[in-house]
Amino acid sequence: MNYISDQPTQNTSSTSPSGYDTETSSWDKILWWMAAADARLMKDCGPDRFRYTVIGYTVMATWIFATLAWGYFFSTLFDDILVILPAAVFFGFVILTIDRGLIAGINSNGGKNRWLSLSVRLVLALTIGFFLSQPVVLMLFKKDVDAHLPVVKEKKTAAYTQQIRQENTIPLQTTRSEIDRIRNEQKSREQEILDLKNAYIRETDGTGGSGKIGEYAIARVKKMAYLKAEEDMIAWKRTVQAPLDSALAQEKKLENNIQARIGEFESGLSDGFLTRIETLDDLMLTHPPVKYRYRLVIMLIMLIELMPLLTKLMMPSGLYEEKVQDAVLQKKLAWQNERAAFHEVEKTFYEKALASDKQLQNEVMAEIDAYRRKEAENYFNQWKQNPGKVRQFWEQLKSKLLYFSRN
CATH class of the missing domain: 1.10.287 (Helix Hairpins)
Known part of the structure; x- marks a missing residue:
């Protein structure tokens, strides 16, 4: 807000409510700018100079805090400091601009809608504070989050594996059913051949039904049945070998595809911002003390974001506000x-x-x-x-x- 006063001004500056310097320092002008105050109107406003210096310090603290929070946020996304630093400074300046706008609105706002306007500004400040609190909380709980991160990744991998296997349940079941059918039939035929062979042996050693030792008529009949079953087994294997190989290849292909997708998912898991947020949420579920500390930290960070606005609201209006209204x-x-x-x-x-x-x-x-x-x-x-x-x-x-x- 740049208003030029028509009244003569004295070239004085204040560092405390009771003492004023003869000149306004550049640092005071910077703090007043952060507090959304016009240095030309502030020169002869007495104690208001100190009030707006305090407000300027609170805005500066919030700006530095926001820049650090954004810096940590971008450090979870990028590894290049040449990307992280400019992005953090830019978004920190955005927060600084918003805070100055909120304070400037309080300077100039009045009338019937004053409390409605203040409520809107408080909601906006709370929203910004809640958003900034997320990277700061992650930075404070970094060691705990890093320790719990493998557990969360394992849970996500297990959930994804279950999802992938559910998607391939029908083709796998169909393929494995065909393989089981062929192998069960093979076992049944092999058992039948074994039973026929044992029956032939018992007839030749005298433990069979005829009780004769040697290869007599009954033994020869059982031998022929045994040999015929072996020949049928060989012929049957020739007919089912191709379908069995195809089913085994299909099963292997499906399993390889599942493992490949799981491997891609595991390689895609990062230690980024969202993953750390999920890890912190899971950590709060398994460790209730972390949840209580988390809430306290959130409240403290939101209070820091609200600090410039609350400081401005708690301080009474003075000569500067009158001069602003008069200039307007x-x-x-x-x-x-x-x-x-x-x-x-x-x-x-x-x-x-x-x-x-x-x-x-x-x-x-x-x-x-x-x-x-x-x-x-x-x-x-x-x-x-x-x-x-x-x-x-x-x-x-x-x-x-x-x-x-x-x-």
Whole structure:
């Protein structure tokens, strides 16, 4: 707010409520600028100089705090200091600008909507403070977050693995069912061959049903059944080998795809800002004391962001505010007088222009009337020399000389 006071000012400066220097230092001007105060109006405002110096220090503290918070935030996203530092300074300056706007609004605001405006500013300051508190809390709990980070990553990997396997449940079940069917049938056939072989052996050693030792008729029959089962097994294997190999290849392909996606997910897990926020939330669930400290830190950080606004609200209005209002009123009155004078000049111009136009119009109309009378007389003389229909003569005369004529 740059207002120029018409009153003479004394070149004094204050470092305390009771003592004033003879000159205003550059540092005081910087602090007053941060407090959204005009140094030209502040020079002879007495104790207000100290008040706004205090407000300037609170705004500066908030600005430095916001710059550090933004710096840590960007350090979780980038590793290049040439990116982190400019970004932190820029967003810290944005917070500084917002704080100055809030204080400047309190300086100039009044009337019926004062408390509504203050409520809006408080909500805005609380929102900014809550946002800035997140990177600061992460910075304060950095060791605990780093220690708990692998646990959160493991949980996220397990959840993602379950999700991927659920997506591939149907094709895996279909493939494995086909593999199990073929292998179960193979086991059944192998068991059948084994039973036939044992039966043949028992017949040859005398422990079978016939009780004879040696290869007799019954033993030869069982041997033929045993050999026939082996031949059928060999033929069956030839027919099912291709479907079995295809099913095994499909199962391996699905498993490799699942493992590849899990590997991509694990490699994509970073130690960035959002991951650390999730880790802190999980840490608060498993360790309640962390949650209580977290809330206390959030409240403290939000109080720091509110500090400039609260300092301004707690301090009473002084001479500076009166000078600001007086400067605004003077500028307003000067502008109103200028606007009234301009309107008066415009009004006089249009009135004189209207009178001039009327005079010119009358003179032109008089000339036109004389011309019309002369032309009407000429037309009438011509008509008398060669009279015709009066109605036709009148229509011609009307269309040529009258202002208004009906077609």
